[in-house]
Amino acid sequence: VAGEVAEGSLKGKTLTFVSYGGIYQDGQIAALKEFVDKSGVTLLSDGPTEISKLQAQVESGNVTWDVVDTGDFPPYVYCGKLFQKLDFSKIDTSNIPEGQISECSVPAMNYGVVLMYNTEKYKDNPPKSWKDFFDIEKFPGSRALE
Structure with missing residues (x-):
């Protein structure tokens, strides 16, 4: 990002970045350092990301958040x-995989979700889909999602 901004072009401006907090957000702020230094922008950090807070800001006409790290669903x-x-026209999307851009968002990161099961318990007939995962009659037992 820093290479795409003119030196000092945001001096005197403030940008509020909102995310989930903790070391995750600390890492994001560290990754923005080069952009902040080059652009001259004052970076404020807020959080956690809560759609109800954003909605209250919009409805009151007092929006203070500029960039929000959120899941895929809310921007759609x-x-x-x-x-x-x-x-x-101002965002280089050439390195973003197809299907990960919406009118209101670009991805901040990618990760995978995998289906795991006990191979001893389901040797001959393992779950093969998320439909199977949620089929508690065919596949009884505990579930975990994170």
């Missing part, structure tokens, strides 16, 4: 309402 549902449509 609230695009043009709580989330502003992005100007893609």
Whole structure:
């Protein structure tokens, strides 16, 4: 990002970045250091990300959050309402995998979700899909999602 901003172009401006807090957000702020130093922007950090807080800001007309790290779902549902449509003429999306961009968001990271099961218990007929995962009659026992 820092390479795409003119030296001092945001001097005197403030940008509020919102995320989930803790070491996760500390890492994000550290990753933004080069951008902050080059642009001259004052970076404020807030959180945690809560859609109800964003909605209250929008409804009151007092929006203080500029960049919000959130899950995939809210920008799709609230695009043009709580989330502003992005100007893609100003955003380089050439390195973003197809299908990960919406009118109101670009991905901050990628990760995978895997289905795991006890191979001893389900040797001959293991779960093969998320439908199987949620089928408690065919596959009884505890479930865990994170």
